[in-house]
Amino acid sequence: MANIQQLLNDEIRRLARKEVIALEKEYKSQLVDLRKNVSELKNRVKVLEKQLSKLQPAEPEKIIEAAEESAKTFRVTPNRIIKWRTALGLKRAQYARLLGVSPLSVAHWEDGKSAPRDAQKRRIAQLRDMGKRELTQLCKEQGVVLKKSPVDSAEK
Structure with missing residues (x-):
């Protein structure tokens, strides 16, 4: 077995x-x-x-760092927002549409109840530094109707 x-x-x-x-x-x-x-x-x-x-491009990091640095040093106050918006001849709703935010946000920024975030600050800086032709082109793309052209309001 x-x-x-x-x-x-x-x-x-x-x-x-x-x-x-x-x-x-x-x-x-x-x-x-x-x-x-x-x-x-x-x-x-x-x-x-x-x-x-x-x-x-050879140095994309430096470009990004420079953009972030300029956004950090960029000061946005309620009076400046009002000044820039009126210089462009825009209403709050039109300015908000160009920035991609709600009109209430722009109202709160101008009243000092809140401050724009970094992304909006960068967008505000872009609008502020934009040329007249670029601005009118952007308004056409966004569907914002200007009563007077930014050329007239900027020269006065």
Whole structure:
């Protein structure tokens, strides 16, 4: 009896080893394929990064930092907002539409109840520094109707 038990155990071990070896070969081949894919993808990423660096300007970080710095030093007070808006000859609703905010926000800024966020400050600075042609073009794009042109109001 002990001999039969030993024979069965040996046969089970042999078959189990055979199956494990077959599975191991399959997994090794899959692993090799995956490693090839990873190396190909790494090479593609390198090529794409080189192409991207050629397309981008040389110093984009400095431009972004300069824009952020100018936004930090840009002071917005209620009186200045009123002054800039009236210089452009715009009503609160029109000014709000150009800035992409609600007219109530502009009213609160002008009343001193709240202050514009950094994104709005940058947009206010863009509107303030915008040329007359650019401003009229922007008004046309946004659907803002000007009663008098910014050229007339800026020259007076």
